[in-house]
Amino acid sequence: GAGVSQSPSNKVTEKGKDVELRCDPISGHTALYWYRQSLGQGLEFLIYFQGNSAPDKSGLPSDRFSAERTGGSVSTLTIQRTQQEDSAVYLCASSLAVGGSYNEQFFGPGTRLTVL
Amino acid sequence: DQQVKQNSPSLSVQEGRISILNCDYTNSMFDYFLWYKKYPAEGPTFLISISSIKDKNEDGRFTVFLNKSAKHLSLHIVPSQPGDSAVYFCAALNAGGTSYGKLTFGQGTILTVHP
Numbered sequence: 001g002a003g004v005s006q007s008p009s010n011k012v013t014e015k016g017k018d019v020e021l022r023c024d025p026i027s028g029h030t031a032l033y034w035y036r037q038s039l040g041q042g043l044e045f046l047i048y049f050q051g052n053s054a055p056d057k058s059g060l061p062s063d064r065f066s067a068e069r070t071g072g073s074v075s076t077l078t079i080q081r082t083q084q085e086d087s088a089v090y091l092c093a094s095s096l097a098v099g100g101s102y103n104e105q106f107f108g109p110g111t112r113l114t115v116l
Numbered sequence: 117d118q119q120v121k122q123n124s125p126s127l128s129v130q131e132g133r134i135s136i137l138n139c140d141y142t143n144s145m146f147d148y149f150l151w152y153k154k155y156p157a158e159g160p161t162f163l164i165s166i167s168s169i170k171d172k173n174e175d176g177r178f179t180v181f182l183n184k185s186a187k188h189l190s191l192h193i194v195p196s197q198p199g200d201s202a203v204y205f206c207a208a209l210n211a212g213g214t215s216y217g218k219l220t221f222g223q224g225t226i227l228t229v230h231p
Contacts (some may be wrong), residue, residue, distance in 0.1 A: 041223070048218060056217065103209050108159050111160050
């Protein structure tokens with residue numbers, strides 16, 4: 001596809017359930033990023049991948065959050081035992097590489113997660 | 117600790133006039149800055165960027181100015197158009213260490229351009 005795609009677009013789940021969010025980056029982009037935007041907040045960095053490895057996981061809020069990337073392409077963000085404070089829009093972005101002008105990150109439309 | 121700050125939550129401008137969106141940062145390791153525009157229910161869209169070795173970058177109606185000594189950047193839109201109405205985010209890139217790929221965003225400024 002031409003841009004970053006994310007699925008599902010909306011997810012409603014019950015507290016305590018696990019959820020998986022998927023991101024398909026732009027073809028050829030080696031770097032992939034996850035952010036989230038909670039109500040009334042700016043974008044909060046979660047994790048990024050350079051290829052299949054994640055040099056920086058510092059933004060993951062707790063050990064209930066994990067992410068993986070396989071084949072240098074698709075990434076999944078998993079939230080275990082979801083809590084109401086996990087409700088947010090989860091945004092994925094990709095860039096050609098990391099650093100300087102290559103860090104012009106292109107965003108997907110996001111997944112709106114609602115935890116009841 | 118908010119390392120990138122957009123102190124104006126909103127800005128209202130008349131069509132045809134200049135819009136000036138401001139951003140301040142505290143981390144001296146930031147060496148690349150970007151502006152994104154976001155419409156409701158869409159992901160942010162890249163607008164324009166600037167490296168810390170420059171003080172100005174222009175692209176059509178959009179110009180970004182960087183004042184490193186003041187740790188301040190601004191986005192100028194001239195002339196403003198109603199279609200520019202959106203949330204504008206300032207973002208900064210860390211220069212080193214394991215955070216090299218991480219964008220730090222401001223809280224956003226809602227721009228409304230009135231016809």
